[in-house]
Each structure stands twice: as C-alpha cells, then as structure tokens.
Amino acid sequence: TDYTGVAVEIDKEGIASVTFNRPEKRNAMNPTLHYEIEEIMMHLETDAVAKAIVLPAPEMLGAGMDLKEYFRETDND
Numbered sequence: 001t002d003y004t005g006v007a008v009e010i011d012k013e014g015i016a017s018v019t020f021n022r023p024e025k026r027n028a029m030n031p032t033l034h035y036e037i038e039e040i041m042m043h044l045e046t047d048a049v050a051k052a053i054v055l056p057a058p059e060m061l062g063a064g065m066d067l068k069e070y071f072r073e074t075d076n077d
Helices: 031-046 067-073
Strands: 006-010 015-020 052-054
Touching: 006 031, 015 031
Parallel strands: 015 052
Antiparallel strands: 006 015
16 A cells, blocks of 8 residues: 555564654644554554564654644545
8 A cells, every 4th residue: 555644664574664754744643644554553453474563753753733734634524
C-alpha cells in the first residue's frame, strides 16, 4: 500500500520503522495521517515478518494537529 503521510520500512531483522512523512507541514497530524497510522499498526500487529515496531523521532516533530486541513477534510462528517 502507498501511504502519503507515513513511511514504513521493515529491515531484515523484522524491525518495522514507521515514520511520519509530512515535512512540508512539520509532521502535524491530519485525518489522512491518523487513518494511515491506524491502518499500518493494525497490519503490522499481525504481520509475520514484523517482530517489533519503532516510531523513530522525525527531524521535524509537529506540535499538534493540522487544524486547517483537519476541518476541511471533515466538513461532511
């Protein structure tokens, strides 16, 4: 699966790295990122290759939520 806000890599030892990948928004949380993280974690939880999940600290760590995008994407919900 291709993700827009998250990068996922599993190394040869089974370590799954899940990294936020929204540098243009300083990795602020938005609905897409939220859903992608949830989907990835559910998949990795039962993945036969992944033995551990690591959330490495990104170079830019967002302070919170991308409010402008969040409210635009959830107008009809």
